Amino acid sequence: MVTRMINGEQTNTEAAATARNGVGTARTTRRTEDKRDMTVRVSATEVNFHYSDGFHALKNINMPLYDRHVTALIGPSGCGKSTFLRCLNRMNEEVDPGCKLGGKISLDGLNIYDGTVDKPELRKRVGMIFQAPNPFGMSIQDNIAFGPRLHGKYGKSELDALVKRCLEQAALWDEVKDKLKASAFSLSGGQKQRLCIARTLATNPEVILMDEPTSALDPASTQKIEEMMETLKREYTIVIVTHNMYQAERISDFTGFFYKGDLVEFGATAQIFTAPQNKQTNDYIKGKFG
């Protein structure tokens, strides 16, 4: 497992090396240019999670999430990966108020389960993309402006610029620039999901959680979103839950394999997919179960 490192010079080499081991030349070139260091942004320490019906969904999870890297969570259905993701922005308790979390999850060293934490403020900083695209029943630009309007006052030109920037980041601007006032429901499935990503970017989050963001989309839309993530990870810390192992291998820097509530293995994606230390991880990756 990679340990926390703060020294810039050493870190760049490390990140580049990680990337070079696992993936193709094109990406290696891009990787060597970026200036990401290995700061731990979010860290989970001995996290245990019980749903209100008593189901022990997460058992003693320890995991670091590195700043401006993509961490993929993989594992068979019901293994706890989505539950873990939803612990990171405290979404579980909205759906199941009786659930219980033990251990500690911290964002930049601050315990997000502390009693004084303002959950809306946390979720503003830790944005979330859901499996099914869920735009609101309003216009495209109002969808984007929804978050900013919640958190502050914006002038019209300011908001217009923000809408444009977020749609550009989400690679949707060219397709919708002439119909910003049209209903978000008029978009295709893939466009809706990119709109939801743009909507999340508009609140200026630091961490973005993605819960199987492409599982309801066609391959072309999936590819667009994966390409977008390549760019987004230069600015954002991304955690993605995926059922698609090729996707995890393509887009992530680190991978965690969950099985029956345990984090079986966590490490650099290149290592997990080429030389897994655990037999279960190996079997899952080779498609023997799941």
Added chain:
Amino acid sequence: MIPVKTLRSPGTSARQGYESFMFAVMGFGALLVVVPMLYIFGTILYRGLGKVLSPGFLTLPPDGAAGGVAPQIAGTVALMVGTMVLALPLGISAAIYLTEYAGRNAFTRAIRMAIVNLAGVPSIVHGLFGLGLFVYFLGAWMDKASGYASLNPPQVFWGRGTLLWGAATLAVLVLPIVITATEEALKTVPRSFREGAMGLGATKWQTIWKVVLPAALPGILTGTILAIGRAAGETAPIIFTAVVGFKTNHAAIPPLYEPVVALPYHLFYVVTELVEATPALQYGTALTLLLIVFGVNLVAIILRTRLRRARKW
């Protein structure tokens, strides 16, 4: 040689006969529902349309057998608007509390039980309840507090049937319908909307106010308008709390603090008490009331179909 086959069995004819018979019975039952409706509306339309279309009927105040029902229409509309203004915020708040905030416990079960039972209370009981609570208790207290009661001679201002108390009583009557309709509408808003909003850092209230309520509004309005249509035709709740049979001063917009004239009670009045009333006047009044209620229901139906078509989640 191929043997002759048939796709019938010895029991076929009997079975088919029974089948036709049963369909005939059920068709007759369905017809029986339509007949009274057509008969009632047909009779009233046939005998009242001439009066409704006669000059001045919809625009003039009553004048014995002549004149019209304009103040009664205004009174009925005012009662509907007042009912809506009172019942909508109250009913929506209650429904939001029940569906979005309250858990499932003994307290909410008791509230739901109360709502179901409130819906079953006969309308005359609502009328007497309104008389007791609004007119005798609240109205008399307001007269005392404002000093009207201690004038010489004592003045009765709020302690009598007024538009406000009629609307309040009707609001209590339709509250269960508004609450139930709102609850149903809130439940149809997908969870993903709520999660989406909260995932962007919206508080629970912001989520409800900015996302859930707008999405549920069509359903809420449809249910509420249907309820108001029902309230428009009610007589018993307003007899003691709001209406008089006859008035001389008619404001275009009836004031809240005055007794009103309204179509349902006016119909009762012209049929039982007004000696000069002609059948044409009686049927004309009935038709006007029916048209208002149908009109309100039509608005609800149009709203529902249009908004259903627009909804795409």
